[in-house]
Amino acid sequence: MKKVIIVGAGLAGSYMAYTLGTKGYNVEVFEKRQDPRSASYGSGRSINLVVGHRGWTALKYAGIEEPIRQIVVPAHGRQIHDIEGNESYFPYSIKGKAIHSISRSEFNKKLVELADSLPNVSLHFNTSCSGVDTKAGIAYFVGDNNPIEVKADLIVGADGAGSAVRKSLQGIPRFNFSQEYIDSGYKEVHIPAAEDGSPQLNLDALHIWPRGQFMLMGLANTDNGFTGTVFAPYDGEFGLDHLHTAEDGLRYFKKYFKDAIPLIPNLGEQWENNPTSALAIIRCKPYHWGSNTMLIGDAAHAIVPFYGEGMNASLEDVRVFCELLDTHGDSDLQAVLQEYSKQRVPAGNAIADLSLRNFVEMRDLVADPKFQLRKKIEAKVQRNNPELWTPLYTQVKFTNIPYYDALMEGQRHDVIMEEVLAMPGIENNWDSDEVEQMILKAL
Numbered sequence: 001m002k003k004v005i006i007v008g009a010g011l012a013g014s015y016m017a018y019t020l021g022t023k024g025y026n027v028e029v030f031e032k033r034q035d036p037r038s039a040s041y042g043s044g045r046s047i048n049l050v051v052g053h054r055g056w057t058a059l060k061y062a063g064i065e066e067p068i069r070q071i072v073v074p075a076h077g078r079q080i081h082d083i084e085g086n087e088s089y090f091p092y093s094i095k096g097k098a099i100h101s102i103s104r105s106e107f108n109k110k111l112v113e114l115a116d117s118l119p120n121v122s123l124h125f126n127t128s129c130s131g132v133d134t135k136a137g138i139a140y141f142v143g144d145n146n147p148i149e150v151k152a153d154l155i156v157g158a159d160g161a162g163s164a165v166r167k168s169l170q171g172i173p174r175f176n177f178s179q180e181y182i183d184s185g186y187k188e189v190h191i192p193a194a195e196d197g198s199p200q201l202n203l204d205a206l207h208i209w210p211r212g213q214f215m216l217m218g219l220a221n222t223d224n225g226f227t228g229t230v231f232a233p234y235d236g237e238f239g240l241d242h243l244h245t246a247e248d249g250l251r252y253f254k255k256y257f258k259d260a261i262p263l264i265p266n267l268g269e270q271w272e273n274n275p276t277s278a279l280a281i282i283r284c285k286p287y288h289w290g291s292n293t294m295l296i297g298d299a300a301h302a303i304v305p306f307y308g309e310g311m312n313a314s315l316e317d318v319r320v321f322c323e324l325l326d327t328h329g330d331s332d333l334q335a336v337l338q339e340y341s342k343q344r345v346p347a348g349n350a351i352a353d354l355s356l357r358n359f360v361e362m363r364d365l366v367a368d369p370k371f372q373l374r375k376k377i378e379a380k381v382q383r384n385n386p387e388l389w390t391p392l393y394t395q396v397k398f399t400n401i402p403y404y405d406a407l408m409e410g411q412r413h414d415v416i417m418e419e420v421l422a423m424p425g426i427e428n429n430w431d432s433d434e435v436e437q438m439i440l441k442a443l
Ligand SMILES: Cc1cc2nc3c(=O)[nH]c(=O)nc-3n(C[C@H](O)[C@H](O)[C@H](O)COP(=O)(O)OP(=O)(O)OC[C@H]3O[C@@H](n4cnc5c(N)ncnc54)[C@H](O)[C@@H]3O)c2cc1C
Pocket: 007, 008, 009, 010, 011, 012, 013, 030, 031, 032, 033, 047, 048, 049, 050, 051, 127, 128, 129, 130, 158, 159, 160, 161, 162, 163, 164, 186, 229, 296, 297, 298, 299, 305, 307, 308, 309, 310, 311, 312, 313, 314
């Protein structure tokens, strides 16, 4: 059986190690950090992730949906907190579907544990890749100060946004790469459970405090606490570049997120001590080179987190690649890799664009009455004509429709809904047959 090297034991790398391992490949994984199962791992990395339909499809494909279902918290809708402290709840789907929150470190531990349970998968921690030679099919590593060279039939770069594997490809003519920072960053604050252990916010929702150019978001943890994340521009009086101290943080929250203050006992301290992180979009093309090197996950497409799809897209990369192997076998790996790039590059670019688009929706539009009206109209049209109208959010989060097709369909919906929302008196007759017929005709 062919030998595969996977660089990086993050979510994409450990999932791929398990999946290829179950197919009988001889897999070696090299991870620069310590084993995520070790006691000291994960401090300061409280990030929660949303698992959507694509993530579940990938987990199901590998037969590991059930163990992951044990460690998620469902959310059936968005709970919007306005500046006065009023709250409103919007279900995600007319069919009662939910997204699921999961701790990134717990998820990673579980995937590493599953990969490690297979006899033909070996994991090496504290071993960092320094580059690859795609002609020779060799990856270079440094572990315990000793350089190591490993040869394989396939080298997989699953080493995240700063990928060393991708950097090796970037030196090759005709390999395309771009990186763009957005002008916003983020900072996390932890919202603990109440003293009696009960949740302080509705557990069944993703909480958003939309404030125009910035927002606070809250995603549930399994211990009834929430991870709160402020996404905001760096510039301006209330930009992250001007909010360093505990007093700055408290002043900011008093002005914009007053109702969240009682939920966070040591807010000032957290604000001052927790890091501010930047957000970048990385694109490249193709996602493979020659017959022995490929990129998956953030190494191929790092996106902003506003659709909660980076990890879902990463698992989908692996599922699509494995299905190509199922169909074509691995005797002509180059052909399989070419097909993988053909399908996944447009997907990566589309989800990068969709994620930026959702930033505007989350921080700004969800508080806009016109946007809320649009959601109501779309839900009605969908309810009456489910085969004709699937809202963009549903396509991205609750189906496996290729991201590119979802983006195109979403843009078509925008044009139609712009016309509908410009109709005189739409606020009063949005529920009428006339409006529904107009939308169906435009479709
Ligand atoms: C604030 C925030 C919120 C997010 N929310 C969501 C969400 O709700 N839903 C969602 O789907 N996605 C979300 N994401 C995106 C998600 O975290 C990533 O898309 C996902 O972690 C990518 O997985 P990966 O395995 O490709 O990369 P990573 O998770 O970055 O893993 C890469 C691994 O490679 C290792 N590595 C790096 N360099 C080397 C080297 N040279 N040698 C060996 N090993 C190396 C790293 O140590 C790491 O373990 C979010 C991201 C952020 C920042």
